Amino acid sequence: MAWTISPTVTVNGVAYVSSTVGSISINYGRNNVWDYQNMGYANITLVNASNTNLGIDINQSVVVKLKDYAGTADIIVFTGTVTQVDNSMRVASGSVNISYVQITAVAPLSALARTQVGTTVYPSEDESARITRIIAETTATVDTIDTGNYTLLQRDIKPAPAIGIANAAALVATGSIYETKDGKVGYANQARRNTDVATNGYFNLLSDYIDVSSIKSKMSLNDVINSVKLTYNRDQVFETTSPTSIASYGIIGASIETDISNITDISLLAGIYLGMRAFPKTSLSAIDVRIDDMGADSTTLNKMLNMYFGMPIQITGLPLAITPATYQGFVEGWNLTFSGTKAKMTLRTSEKTYSYRATQWSGVNPALIWSAVGATLTWNTYD
Numbered sequence: 001m002a003w004t005i006s007p008t009v010t011v012n013g014v015a016y017v018s019s020t021v022g023s024i025s026i027n028y029g030r031n032n033v034w035d036y037q038n039m040g041y042a043n044i045t046l047v048n049a050s051n052t053n054l055g056i057d058i059n060q061s062v063v064v065k066l067k068d069y070a071g072t073a074d075i076i077v078f079t080g081t082v083t084q085v086d087n088s089m090r091v092a093s094g095s096v097n098i099s100y101v102q103i104t105a106v107a108p109l110s111a112l113a114r115t116q117v118g119t120t121v122y123p124s125e126d127e128s129a130r131i132t133r134i135i136a137e138t139t140a141t142v143d144t145i146d147t148g149n150y151t152l153l154q155r156d157i158k159p160a161p162a163i164g165i166a167n168a169a170a171l172v173a174t175g176s177i178y179e180t181k182d183g184k185v186g187y188a189n190q191a192r193r194n195t196d197v198a199t200n201g202y203f204n205l206l207s208d209y210i211d212v213s214s215i216k217s218k219m220s221l222n223d224v225i226n227s228v229k230l231t232y233n234r235d236q237v238f239e240t241t242s243p244t245s246i247a248s249y250g251i252i253g254a255s256i257e258t259d260i261s262n263i264t265d266i267s268l269l270a271g272i273y274l275g276m277r278a279f280p281k282t283s284l285s286a287i288d289v290r291i292d293d294m295g296a297d298s299t300t301l302n303k304m305l306n307m308y309f310g311m312p313i314q315i316t317g318l319p320l321a322i323t324p325a326t327y328q329g330f331v332e333g334w335n336l337t338f339s340g341t342k343a344k345m346t347l348r349t350s351e352k353t354y355s356y357r358a359t360q361w362s363g364v365n366p367a368l369i370w371s372a373v374g375a376t377l378t379w380n381t382y383d
Helices: 127-136 162-172 192-200 243-249 263-277 298-305
Strands: 008-011 014-017 021-029 041-048 061-067 074-093 096-106 141-145 176-179 184-188 216-218 227-232 236-241 253-257 283-289 312-315 327-338 343-351
Touching: 008 021, 041 061, 041 074, 074 298, 127 141, 127 162, 127 184, 162 176, 192 312, 227 263, 236 263, 283 327
Parallel strands: 141 184, 227 253
Antiparallel strands: 008 014, 008 061, 021 041, 021 327, 041 096, 061 074, 074 096, 176 184, 216 283, 227 236, 283 343, 312 327, 327 343
């Protein structure tokens, strides 16, 4: 069975389907694990053969849906608001008038980009409470906000765009804010990806559906940090190094200013930074998945349409020139493009080690007893 591309674009409550939908390009997420999150966006082309003004206006709601593999259920692939409308004629002959309506829409993080916050003092609090406070000052709808791990300093009155303050609070805690395809904003803490893998495992993306010529792998010395100085409590400095990495690559230092308030948190963070960055890893920065492939199975197609920030994926059978082993990583961002006959999703990923967080004894339940530990557990596989 072949999947039928059957989009519905709903603008301000009015649905456009089938031949009235031209082409659509949707982008979510970031390029790599070090980046701040930027707001998602969609470029939508509608075909207007009615010679009427569709009345599409700025700030109207936009929802884009595609049918699942079976064609029985709609899957939301974008939710946002209109920021620009362009109309252009394509055919004007006698009584035939066909125009294109090109819509630019932005996803829910735009509410943080457009809103100034920080007009009151923020108390010392963990990053989860800080991000919750910031989002509450905007019009964004809240998704899951994970539990915080690190205590931030009090923030004095200093108005700034909400997206910058929220990104800073998240990234210093090695987490990330994100947006969902149904129009919400959330916070994934440093353990979210570990938990996802432990619960669901890595999704096995078959190389059969990947355009191998599009794959780009990257390993860079610019990703390496093996000597790090972290500023905390305004003017205190904590320094740590990785002698093994230094022996291989020489000293590659970094100085990072943080809003962390205490030495306990900053020492944990320093260890995590070195664990992430002391050695270079190979990430796949571009993976084109042919979701319109006649042979694509329902599991793969539906999984791609239900893509989310941080999805764990695994790919086997790639050319050895790209990666010599099974690739496991996390989706940092994606671009979905489709028209009436073609559909493709390009994934931007980071290698799993950049997101892996080793368990700290402080994070283990004190009530845990040895009899509760799985009999097949081995230390080299425990996440």
